[in-house]
Amino acid sequence: MTRDLFRIGNTLASLFVVTFMFISSGQAAESTWQAGFSRVIITPDEPMWLSGYAGRTAPSEGKVHDLYARAAALRDPAGKTVVMVSTDLIGVPAKMAKVVSDAVIANHGLSRADLMFTCSHTHCGPALDDALTHIYFLNAEERAKVDRYQQQLNGKLIKLIGEAIAALEPAQLSTGIGHTEFAVNRRPPIGQGPIDHDVPVLRVMSADGKTVRGILFGYACHNTTLSFQLFCGDYAGFAALYLEDRHPDAVALFFLGCGADQNPLPRRTLELCEKYGRMLAVAVDEVMAGKMQPVEGRLTTAFRTVDLDYAHVPTQAELEKQATSNNKYEKALAQRLLDQLAADKPLDSKYPYPVQVWKCGDHVTWVALGGEIVVDYSLRLKEELGKGRTWVTGYANDVMAYIPSERVLKEGGYEGATSMVYYQIPSKWAAGLEDRIIETVKQLTAAVNDSGR
16 A cells, blocks of 8 residues: 555656646747748749839849848747848838738738838839839830739738748847948038948847847948849848858848948949948858847837928929929929829828837837938937947838938938939928937837836
8 A cells, every 4th residue: 555655656746747847848938039931032024124223214134133022020938929021122112011011910910010011222123013113104014014013022922921920930039230331421522421330130040049040130221233134132132142141041131221321332333242242241140150139028019100291282383384394204293293183182291101119129129210211310319219229220111202311301412302203202301300200219119118018
């Protein structure tokens, strides 16, 4: 009897240990960050117009390498999931972002704040269904190619995000900031204006810390080394491909910083483009080879649109006069707005501008701003929100026009005024847009900080 009781006691003790280990294992799994990645080729399957340079006169003539869309899904220990999408595209059409985000929200239960859409702004990518494509005056056949490609792209992005979420598995996340110096402020006098040479990096390792599974990295520089008729991701595309070659189990996602007034100089040769890609990739690898900050804590997100006012809404008489202009872009814009008035639709006086903030653990505040935004914004936000802790992505969620700082708006020039016509916007922005954007960022940052406590 004593021996039986002893045997029963041992059995119960063993069951208790196994149960405790199972529960502990489950709790450990639930307290672990997770990550999932996916990648898809988005090179058009037929010749079509490239976007970015108004002077283009013909469709594409081939490719240097494929264009890609890449997705990174991140899930914190509490189960909060976000997805960042990186694309080798000229921009992020607002219509595309809405179609894709609506589908992902319905399919996966995420909120709009949990989805970040970015582009490399390569000028060797396809024309899209956005305002910028108006500068090419496409015939019906070429316009049909754009529409067809956009529909295919939307479907690919929806599937891409689903695949990244499905690939979620335990991972180790860490961050750091590197440095590289090929970006030059392009506003006159060239090379003397502000710059931002930071290279923010998020590295995702396998759960055992042995394999690099994903790399998110950014740089504030126009992706305009090249200007030929071949599909190519430009320096950003080469950087991502170099990193994926060096880390064959990884997906490398580039995001463009506040580089609207920054150019890679010198430029215009494939050799220089590859060189800048290598420089950026080496800067990323140097960060990953050094001491990085582990990502701990939670994910919190916020998203809001803020109205940016136009400086002037033209009258019908002003548009009728502009419609006789010798400038074909001004003439086309005037005619479009006259057609809108003829249809009894009032002209817009403002634009809904997207602002997004992610708090990634306890260390990084990641700000995503729409449009072609100048470097002053990243420098100011880093100063006011914390250097080394603040990342600023431009060209995110919608690329509707250039976004000058107050300084650039007053100085005028291309980024401050004359570029607006190419985006089919009737005037430059009204004064006050910089403070309005910065204040919105601060409000969203306070919100994500509060909800993360």
